[in-house]
Amino acid sequence: MYKIVKRWIDIIGAICGLIFLFPLFVILALVIKLDSEGPIFFRQRRLGRDKKEFYILKFRTMKQDTPANIPTHQLRDAKQYLTRSGRWLRKMSLDELPQLVNILKGDMSFIGPRPALWNQEDLIEKREQYGANHVPVGLSGWAQVNGRDKLSIEEKAKLDGEYARQFGFLMDVKCFLWTIQCVIKKEGIQEGE
Secondary structure, X not given: OHHHHHHHHHHHHHHHHHHHOHHHHHHHXXXXXXXXXXXXXXXXXXXXXXXXXXXXXXXXXXXXXXXXXXXXXXXXXXXXXXXXXXXXXXXXXXXHOOHHHHHHHOOOEEEOOOOEXXXXXXXXXXXXXXXXXXXXXXXXXXXXXXXXXXXXXXXXXXXXXXXXXXXXXXXXXXXXXXXXHHHHHOOOOOOOO
C-alpha cells in the first residue's frame, strides 16, 4: 500500500519542484554554460530498483576530460576536474536537482538508496546481501544522511539494508528531514580519495 502512496508523493512533489524551481534551473543552466565548455546536463548509467538500468540526470559539474564511470569520491585529486561553478553546485547539492525528472519518470524516488553506477559491482553485491536492491532508489537516503561519501561500501550497503527493512512513511520522513539538515550543513561531501 505504501508503495502506491510513495509513488504519488513522488509524482506530485516532482511536478511541483519542476514548476517552482524552473527559474533556478534557467539561472544554473546559464552559469554552467558560461563557466565551461560542454553540455549543461550530465547523464550517467545507473541501476535502480531490482537493478534496472536507467540514465540519471544531473547538472554538469565536471570538466570534459574527467574519467567516465568512476564515482567522484574515488577519483584521485577530484577537485582538478571540477568546474568553478561545479564546486559550489556540488557543495550545495544543486547539481542533483535535474533528478526531479528521473523521479517523475519513475526511475527514482525522493528517498531510497542512491542509485549505484552500473559498474559498481562491490556496492551492488553488498546491497544484495542486505536486501537493498529491491526498494526504489532515491535522491537522498539513509546512507546519505549518515555519512554520504565518507562511508565505506560495507557501511553504505548496511545502511541501505536498514532502510529496506524499515521501508515506510516514517522512515522516509526521517530521511527527508535529515537530508534538509545535511544539505544546510553541507555534511558528508567528499571530493576524491
